[in-house]
Amino acid sequence: MAQLEIRNVTRCFGDLIAVDNVSLNVEAGEFFTLLGPSGCGKTTLLRMIAGFDLPDSGQILLDGKDLANIPAEKRPIHTVFQSYALFPHMTVAENISFPLRMARRSKAEINKMLHVALEQVHLTDKASAYPHELSGGQNQRVALARGLVNRPLLLLLDEPLGALDAKLRQEMQIDLINLQREVGITFVFVTHAQVEALALSHRIAVMDQGKIVQVDEPAKLYSFPKTRFVADFIGHINQFEAQVVKPSHGHLCLAISGLGEIIAPPLEGVVAGDKGVFAIRPEQVRISAHSELTELKNHFSGVVHDLLYRGEVSLYKVKLANGAMNEALLPNSAPGRAELFEVGDTVNLGWRHDAGIFFHD
Amino acid sequence: MHRGPRLWAAALAVYAFLYVPIAIIIAYSFNDSRLNAEWVGFTWHWYKVLLHDHDMLVAAGNSLFIALVSSLVATVLGTMAGIAIQRYNFTLLNFMVLMPVAMPEILLGVSLLLFFIQVLNLTLGMLSIVLAHITFSIGFVAVIVRARLAGLDESIFEAARDLGASPWETFRYVTFPLILPGVIAGGLMAFTLSIDDFVITFFTAGVGLSTLPLHIYSMIKIAVTPEVNAISTLLILLTLTMIALASKFTSNALLKKP
Numbered sequence: 001m002a003q004l005e006i007r008n009v010t011r012c013f014g015d016l017i018a019v020d021n022v023s024l025n026v027e028a029g030e031f032f033t034l035l036g037p038s039g040c041g042k043t044t045l046l047r048m049i050a051g052f053d054l055p056d057s058g059q060i061l062l063d064g065k066d067l068a069n070i071p072a073e074k075r076p077i078h079t080v081f082q083s084y085a086l087f088p089h090m091t092v093a094e095n096i097s098f099p100l101r102m103a104r105r106s107k108a109e110i111n112k113m114l115h116v117a118l119e120q121v122h123l124t125d126k127a128s129a130y131p132h133e134l135s136g137g138q139n140q141r142v143a144l145a146r147g148l149v150n151r152p153l154l155l156l157l158d159e160p161l162g163a164l165d166a167k168l169r170q171e172m173q174i175d176l177i178n179l180q181r182e183v184g185i186t187f188v189f190v191t192h193a194q195v196e197a198l199a200l201s202h203r204i205a206v207m208d209q210g211k212i213v214q215v216d217e218p219a220k221l222y223s224f225p226k227t228r229f230v231a232d233f234i235g236h237i238n239q240f241e242a243q244v245v246k247p248s249h250g251h252l253c254l255a256i257s258g259l260g261e262i263i264a265p266p267l268e269g270v271v272a273g274d275k276g277v278f279a280i281r282p283e284q285v286r287i288s289a290h291s292e293l294t295e296l297k298n299h300f301s302g303v304v305h306d307l308l309y310r311g312e313v314s315l316y317k318v319k320l321a322n323g324a325m326n327e328a329l330l331p332n333s334a335p336g337r338a339e340l341f342e343v344g345d346t347v348n349l350g351w352r353h354d355a356g357i358f359f360h361d
Numbered sequence: 362m363h364r365g366p367r368l369w370a371a372a373l374a375v376y377a378f379l380y381v382p383i384a385i386i387i388a389y390s391f392n393d394s395r396l397n398a399e400w401v402g403f404t405w406h407w408y409k410v411l412l413h414d415h416d417m418l419v420a421a422g423n424s425l426f427i428a429l430v431s432s433l434v435a436t437v438l439g440t441m442a443g444i445a446i447q448r449y450n451f452t453l454l455n456f457m458v459l460m461p462v463a464m465p466e467i468l469l470g471v472s473l474l475l476f477f478i479q480v481l482n483l484t485l486g487m488l489s490i491v492l493a494h495i496t497f498s499i500g501f502v503a504v505i506v507r508a509r510l511a512g513l514d515e516s517i518f519e520a521a522r523d524l525g526a527s528p529w530e531t532f533r534y535v536t537f538p539l540i541l542p543g544v545i546a547g548g549l550m551a552f553t554l555s556i557d558d559f560v561i562t563f564f565t566a567g568v569g570l571s572t573l574p575l576h577i578y579s580m581i582k583i584a585v586t587p588e589v590n591a592i593s594t595l596l597i598l599l600t601l602t603m604i605a606l607a608s609k610f611t612s613n614a615l616l617k618k619p
Contacts, residue, residue: 052519073522085520088513089538098534102525146524 439502
C-alpha cells in the first residue's frame with residue numbers, strides 16, 4: 001500500500017478547475033515531485049494534502065486513513081513554504097522546536113531532537129540568531145529543520161528553492177537529496193523548474209491544467225515523454241510536423257514536408273498517412289562541417305542562424321531547407337575554440353535512426 | 362534643496378502658533394499672581410492649591426478611571442476587530458469599526474446621548490461615559506493592529522497550524538506576540554483620547570459627575586485662575602508621555618520586521 005494515496009481528487013474555484021480528477025500514489029521514503037507550469041494546480045493539490053484546503057470530491061489517504069476530517073494541525077504532515085514562513089519573533093532554536101512544543105514533548109526530548117536537527121542542517125552555531133540575521137540559504141535550512149524535526153510521515157515542499165540564487169540552489173539540491181536519504185521521510189516537492197525536478201526526484205508527476213499528464217522516473221520522463229507537452233516542458237526539444245509513410249518492423253518511416261523522409265523509432269498503432277509531430281533533443285543532433293554524417297540515416301544540410309555559447313556547451317540554431325529551426329547542442333570539450341561554427345556557415349546535421357520520438361496527433 | 366530664510370520664517374511662525382499658547386499656560390502656572398496678565402515671580406502655590414481642591418481631585422480620579430477602563434476594553438475589542446478585518450477582508454465590518462474614527466464628535470455625542478436615554482433607558486453617569494469612550498476608541502486600536510498584521514507574511518499563520526498549533530496556540534504563540542506592539546500602541550492611544558475627551562463626555566456625563574476636561578471648562582466659565590494653568594500643565598505632561606510611548610510602539614508596529 002502506498003503511503004500517500006490521492007484518489008480522484010477534484011477542486012474547483014468558480015469556473016476554474018484547479019485540480020481535475022487527480023489520482024496518485026506516493027510510496028514511503030520516496031522523493032516525489034509535482035512538476036508543472038504556474039497555474040497547473042500543483043500548489044492547490046499540495047495545500048489539500050497539507051489540510052489548508054479541502055477537495056470538492058475525491059479522497060486523500062495517508063497510510064490508508066482518510067484525511068478528510070483531520071484538520072491541518074492534526075495531520076502528521078509538515079510543509080516547507082516558498083517564503084519559508086519562519087516566525088520572525090523567535091530564534092532559530094525556538095523556530096525549530098516549535099512543532100516539538102506543540103506536540104507536548106518533554107523538555108529533555110525537545111533539547112535532544114533540536115540538537116540533532118541543528119546538526120543536520122549545519123546551524124548549531126546560529127541557534128540563538130533571529131531569522132532576519134540569517135541569509136536566504138540559512139533561513140531555508142531553518143525551515144527544512146523545522147519541518148523535519150518532529151518526524152512527520154510526509155514533508156511537503158512548495159518551491160522551497162525558488163528564492164535562492166543559482167549557485168546556492170545547486171548546493172541546496174545536493175543537501176536536500178542527502179537530507180532526505182538520511183531522515184528517510186517521504187518528500188512531496190512542488191516546482192516549476194524542470195532541471196530541479198530531474199535532479200532531485202525518484203519520480204515526477206507532470207501536471208498541466210489540473211491534470212496529471214505523466215508519472216515516471218526522471219530519465220524515463222526525459223527520454224520517453226508520453227505527450228508533446230511533456231516533451232516540450234522537460235528540457236528543449238526540436239519539433240517537426242510529420243506524416244507516417246510506412247510503419248514497418250523495427251522502425252517508422254516519416255515524411256517531413258520540405259525535408260524528405262526520415263527513419264524514427266517504432267510506435268505501436270500507427271498506420272500510413274497518420275499525422276503528428278516528430279521530436280528530437282538538441283543533444284541527440286550531431287553537427288559537422290563535412291559530409292561525414294552520411295553514415296547516419298537521417299541527415300540534412302542547413303545554415304547556422306544563431307549561436308549561443310554557454311561555456312560547457314554551445315547551442316546552434318540551424319535553419320533547414322524547409323525553413324524550420326533545428327537546435328543542436330555541442331559540448332565544448334576540446335580545448336580552445338575547436339570546431340566552433342559561425343553564424344552563416346553551411347553545416348550538416350544528423351541523428352541516429354533510433355533517436356527521437358513520434359507523437360501521433 | 363535650498364531652504365531659504367523665508368521658508369524658515371514660515372516654519373517658525375507655524376510652530377510658534379502651535380506651541381506659544383501651550384508654553385504660556387505652562388509658564389503662568391508658576392506665576393505668583395492671581396491673574397494671567399503679568400509675570401510677578403516663581404511659585405509652586407497653584408500646585409498646592411490644586412492638591413487641596415477636592416472637586417478637582419475627584420474629577421481627575423474619574424478621568425483616570427474612565428480612561429483606564431475604556432482603553433482596556435477598547436484594546437481587547439479593537440484588537441479582535443483588527444484581526445477580523447484583516448483576516449476576513451469584510452468591507453462592512455471595516456466600515457462599521459472605522460466609522461466612529463471619522464465621524465464628527467458632536468454627532469457621536471448626540472447620537473450616544475439619545476441611544477443611552479431613549480433606547481437603553483440608562484441613567485447617565487460613569488457607565489455611559491465609559492461606554493461612549495469605548496465606542497470611539499475601538500476604531501483607533503483596530504486601525505493600528507490591522508496595519509501591524511498587514512505587514513506580516515500570511516503564511517506564518519498557516520505554518521503555525523501546519524506544525525501542530527491549534528487556532529488558540531497559533532494566536533498565543535505567533536499572532537499575539539507579533540501584533541503586541543500594535544496592541545500596546547493602540548491601547549495608549551485609546552487612553553490618551555479618553556482622558557482629554559470633552560465633547561462626547563459632555564453629552565454623556567449627565568449631572569453630578571465630572572471629568573477633568575469638564576471640570577476645567579466649568580472653572581474657566583467663572584475665571585481663568587492659575588490653578589487651571591497648573592492642572593492643564595499636568596494634563597499636557599500626561600498626554601505627552603502617553604503620545605511618546607504610543608509613537609514609540611507605533612513606529613515599531615508599522616514596520617515590517619519587529
